[in-house]
Amino acid sequence: MHSDAGARPAAVTVAAAGAALLLLALPLIIRDIYWLDLGITVLVWASVATAWNISAGFAGGLSLGHSAFFGVGAYTASLLFLRLGLTPWLGMLAGSLLAGLLGALLGLITFRLRGPFFVLATLAFGIMVHIIAVNWRGLTRGAAGLLLPFDGGASNMLFAEFSTYWYVGLGLLGLTVGVSLAIERSRLGYYLVALREDEDAARSLGVRVVRSKVIAAALSAALTALAGSFYACFVQYIDPASTTQFELSVQIALIAIVGGMGTTFGPAIGALILIPLGEILRARLGGGPSLVLYGLLLMVIVLAAPNGAIAGLRSIGRRLGWRRRRPHA
Amino acid sequence: MQLALQILANGLLLGGLYALLAVGLTLIFGVLRVVNFAHAEFMMLGMFGAYWLWELFGFDPYFSIFIVVPAVSLLGAVVDRLVIQRTIGAPEVTVVFATLGLSILLQNAVLSAWTADIRSINTAYSSSVLVLGGVRLSVAMLISFGAALLFALGLWLFLTHTLYGKAIQAVAQNRAAASLMGINVRRVYLFTFSVAVASAAAMGVLIAPLFSIFPRVGQSYIVTIFIIVVLGGLGSVPGAVLAALLIGVVQAGAGFLIGAAWAELTYFVIFLAVLIARPQGLLGRRGAEVYGG
Numbered sequence: 001m002h003s004d005a006g007a008r009p010a011a012v013t014v015a016a017a018g019a020a021l022l023l024l025a026l027p028l029i030i031r032d033i034y035w036l037d038l039g040i041t042v043l044v045w046a047s048v049a050t051a052w053n054i055s056a057g058f059a060g061g062l063s064l065g066h067s068a069f070f071g072v073g074a075y076t077a078s079l080l081f082l083r084l085g086l087t088p089w090l091g092m093l094a095g096s097l098l099a100g101l102l103g104a105l106l107g108l109i110t111f112r113l114r115g116p117f118f119v120l121a122t123l124a125f126g127i128m129v130h131i132i133a134v135n136w137r138g139l140t141r142g143a144a145g146l147l148l149p150f151d152g153g154a155s156n157m158l159f160a161e162f163s164t165y166w167y168v169g170l171g172l173l174g175l176t177v178g179v180s181l182a183i184e185r186s187r188l189g190y191y192l193v194a195l196r197e198d199e200d201a202a203r204s205l206g207v208r209v210v211r212s213k214v215i216a217a218a219l220s221a222a223l224t225a226l227a228g229s230f231y232a233c234f235v236q237y238i239d240p241a242s243t244t245q246f247e248l249s250v251q252i253a254l255i256a257i258v259g260g261m262g263t264t265f266g267p268a269i270g271a272l273i274l275i276p277l278g279e280i281l282r283a284r285l286g287g288g289p290s291l292v293l294y295g296l297l298l299m300v301i302v303l304a305a306p307n308g309a310i311a312g313l314r315s316i317g318r319r320l321g322w323r324r325r326r327p328h329a
Numbered sequence: 330m331q332l333a334l335q336i337l338a339n340g341l342l343l344g345g346l347y348a349l350l351a352v353g354l355t356l357i358f359g360v361l362r363v364v365n366f367a368h369a370e371f372m373m374l375g376m377f378g379a380y381w382l383w384e385l386f387g388f389d390p391y392f393s394i395f396i397v398v399p400a401v402s403l404l405g406a407v408v409d410r411l412v413i414q415r416t417i418g419a420p421e422v423t424v425v426f427a428t429l430g431l432s433i434l435l436q437n438a439v440l441s442a443w444t445a446d447i448r449s450i451n452t453a454y455s456s457s458v459l460v461l462g463g464v465r466l467s468v469a470m471l472i473s474f475g476a477a478l479l480f481a482l483g484l485w486l487f488l489t490h491t492l493y494g495k496a497i498q499a500v501a502q503n504r505a506a507a508s509l510m511g512i513n514v515r516r517v518y519l520f521t522f523s524v525a526v527a528s529a530a531a532m533g534v535l536i537a538p539l540f541s542i543f544p545r546v547g548q549s550y551i552v553t554i555f556i557i558v559v560l561g562g563l564g565s566v567p568g569a570v571l572a573a574l575l576i577g578v579v580q581a582g583a584g585f586l587i588g589a590a591w592a593e594l595t596y597f598v599i600f601l602a603v604l605i606a607r608p609q610g611l612l613g614r615r616g617a618e619v620y621g622g
Contacts, residue, residue, distance in 0.1 A: 062422055109605055115421050116364040116563070120555055121604050127552060128597045135590045250429055257426060288441035291433055298430030302423045303415050 023170055027163035036162045042275045043169035044231050047176045049255040049267035051223035054180055055103075056253065057262035058189060059216045060196030061110070062119050064249045065126030069099040069221040071133055071244030073228025078146045078238055079139070081156065088157040092229030096222040103221025107214040114199075126249050133240040145239030148232065157233040165234050172230050173268065176223050180264045183219070192216055196262075224252075258301055260310030269309050331463050336581050338464050344577020345474030349532040350550060351557040351569040352481045353525035359564025360501045360521045363413055363424055367432040369547030369554060371526045374401055375533020376542045377439060383450050383537075390450065391472075394534045398527050405526030409519050417518070432547070440544040448542040455538045473535035480528055481570045488566070497521060501564065553580075556600045562610030572611060 030036055052066050076095030080086040086094075110121045133140050140146070150158060159165055183189045191212040194202035203209050232238045242248075259270025281290035305312070354368045378397035382388040388396075412431055416424045459466045488494040499507040500517045508514045540546070557576050561568025576596055583592035603610065 062425060064425075109601065113604060113608060116358070116425075117559065117604065117608060119364065119421070119425055120559055121601065123552065124556065124597050124600050128594060128601075131590060131594050131597070135594075250433075254426070257422065261422065288437045291437035292441060295430045295432070295434030295437060298433065299412060299427050302426040302430070303412070303419075306420065306423055 027166050033162055036166060038276060038279060040162065040165050040169050040234060042271050043166070043173050044227050044234070045252070045255055045275055046268040046271035047169075047173045047227040047230075048224050048252050049259065049271055050173070050176045050180050050264070051220050051227065052252045053220075053256045053261060053264075053267045054183060054223070055107075055213075055216045055220035057256060057267070058183065058192040058196065059213055060192075061107075061122075061213065061217065062253070063122040063220075064119055064246070064253065065106075065122035065124070065129075066221075066224055066252050067244050067246065067248035068126040068129035069103060069224040070228035070231070070248060070252075071129055071240070072099040072102060073225025074232040074238045074243040075133065075140060075146070075228075076225070077229035078148060078232045081148065082146060087155055088229060088233050089155075092157075092226055095229045096225040099225030099228075100218045100222035104214050104218040106221075107217030108210070111210050111213045123246070123249070126244070126246060130240055130244040130246065133244045140240070143239060143241070145237055145242075146232075148236040150236065157230075158236065169230060169234070172227060176227070177264060177268065179219065179223060183216070184264050188212060188215060193262075254298060256308075257306070258308055260308030263308075263310050266308050266310040269313070273309060334462075334464050336585050337578060338466055340578030340581030341574055342466065342470040342474050342577070343581060344574035345470075345477045346532060346536060347550075347554060347557055347577055348481060348570045348573035349473070349477035349535075350529055350554045351561065351573045352477075352484060352566055353528040354554055355558045355561065355564055355566060355569040356484070356521060357525045358558065359566075360497055361413065361417065361518050363416060364428065364555075365413075365525075366425065366428040366551065367408075367435060368526075368529055369551040370432050370435040371401055371405065371529040371547075372533040372550065373439065373544065373547040374404070374435065375530030376537045376540075376546060377443070377533075378530070379534040379537035380448055380450055380542050383452075389452065390534050390537050394531060397534050398531050401530035402523040402527035405523040406519055408526075409522040413522055414515065414518060432551075436544050436547065443544070445544060449540075450538045450542070452538045467539070469535075469539050473532065473539075476531065476535055478570070480531070481566060484524075485566050493520075553596070556596060559600065560603055560610055562612045565610065565612045568610055568612030 026039060027036060030039065048066070048070060052063065055061050056063050073092065073095040076098055077088045077091035080091040080094060081088050106122065106125050110118055113121055134142055136142075137144075148158065154164070157168070159168075183192070191202070191207045194205070194207055195209060195212060199209065228243060231243070235242070255270040255274050256267040257270070258274055259268065259272075260266025278290070278294070281293060284290075285293070301308075350369065350372060354365060357363055357365045357368070375397055378400065379390040379393050382393040382396060383390065408431065412427055416427050454468055457468045459468055459471065486494075488498055496507070496512045497517055497520075499510065499512060500514055504514055507517075553576065557572045558569055560576070561570070561572035579596055579599065580592055583595045586592075587595075
């Protein structure tokens with residue numbers, strides 16, 4: 001057992017280094033704009049799902065309102081750029097600060113709620129932001145959306161090359177996963193998991209319930225907004241349907257669940273599986289039938305494999321490790 | 330004054346429609362402890378059922394209700410066996426996303442089969458109105474309002490005055506103890522889910538002559554209905570009716586004053602305020618919000 005436990009981290013390190021190298025070299029390997037575009041989309045949703053997981057997976061606050069934070073990030077960066085000429089590099093910080101404050105406020109309002117009440121409160125919050133995005137036409141131009149002019153250049157996070165977006169997106173995902181990893185290994189991470197598993201027991205052991213939950217909610221919202229700002233600069237057009245809609249909140253959660261809720265790397269794996277799969281299904285089957293499959297998939301996964309792909313990968317990894325050890329024995 | 334009365338009447342009639350959906354949803358939550366995001370899809374199926382029976386055979390919706398409601402409740406029983414019962418006792422995430430998945434599945438199955446076209450039924454009484462003291466009331470709305478209140482009253486009497494109703498209440502209070510008393514819990518779940526889903530289908534048929542029929546019609550209702558159910562107290566039938574009428578009036582009043590879109594925002598604000606100040610809802614049991622999941 002001991003040699004196995006010692007050998008596995010080495011293998012994991014090699015695999016991680018290989019994956020990192022592959023990610024960095026990808027724009028050199030893939031020249032096709034279509035696939036690179038899909039890859040950047042995967043990075044965006046991997047970041048958002050990882051951010052969602054900080055409050056939902058670690059702390060157990062199942063949010064169905066994260067599209068609100070994504071939209072706040074997208075709209076804040078875009079509006080500051082269009083109205084005041086502020087570079088999105090700073091605009092995304094402003095958006096993420098605003099989303100972080102909103103996340104903390106929502107956390108303060110909802111920390112007491114459990115189960116369906118928490119879910120419904122976050123859902124209501126998400127829809128409120130959507131209603132504002134659609135109807136405050138003076139600010140957001142409503143359903144017509146906002147177009148970011150291309151004359152910005154690199155100092156305004158608007159690049160001519162897709163590969164540049166890829167590296168910025170990779171940095172975003174790296175930051176989000178890094179924060180998530182730091183939380184998982186910190187005292188806060190243990191507090192959050194304790195709260196998720198048994199709030200009353202955790203409270204009685206001195207876990208600071210409100211503080212832990214609010215910090216997790218704020219960080220999760222702020223990181224989601226960063227991804228929203230990046231998305232706006234990448235697509236260069238945003239509207240409520242693509243940034244604040246309820247369906248996006250469901251998609252964010254689904255990605256994390258498919259990959260593995262409550263784990264740092266699960267949500268990114270979920271995006272790697274679901275975004276290309278969704279793209280292929282839409283192209284092959286058309287909107288309606290592909291969504292029938294999507295609904296079916298959602299039901300089957302939460303009923304049959306609620307621990308997600310990462311649990312499957314881990315069990316495969318364990319089995320391989322065990323087999324490799326046998327000749328030595 | 331006349332205008333105020335008209336707005337009040339419109340609001341109450343709208344609230345009556347909401348009540349029929351909300352009572353079913355709150356019943357499913359109270360007994361099965363399942364938050365059913367797919368509830369309004371059964372209303373959508375009821376609307377389409379009424380539409381096709383009218384389009385293909387010329388059946389009046391008030392006649393087709395006797396065909397559509399049993400058919401949808403049968404579908405509800407199948408869904409209960411295949412999906413809902415598997416989520417009982419599972420973590421919150423399973424319950425929420427299984428019913429969300431069901432909702433997406435039903436919506437898009439209908440979309441794939443019959444396209445996203447907006448359809449309507451134009452019966453002789455679709456636009457007939459009753460004038461009462463200067464207030465104009467849609468006859469079809471009055472009928473669905475009456476049906477909603479009758480259903481809620483009937484359900485409440487059934488739950489409080491019959492043996493099986495009391496068995497259902499026992500399951501709602503304590504699943505394990507009810508099972509030990511010889512109540513077949515699985516059958517209670519099946520019965521409750523089918524009845525609740527049938528009431529949603531009934532509402533769909535009743536409003537089919539009044540509103541546009543399209544695959545995503547349920548979506549515009551489900552969030553409002555959830556707000557109503559939480560306002561009334563999750564699991565409380567009288568609370569759901571009261572909150573439905575209240576939200577109907579708020580929606581009609583605020584809609585007149587500040588427009589429909591911003592009116593929606595008002596009741597979201599009310600909803601969040603209630604969650605903060607009185608999370609057990611208007612008529613819910615205290616503490617239900619804590620142990621409700």
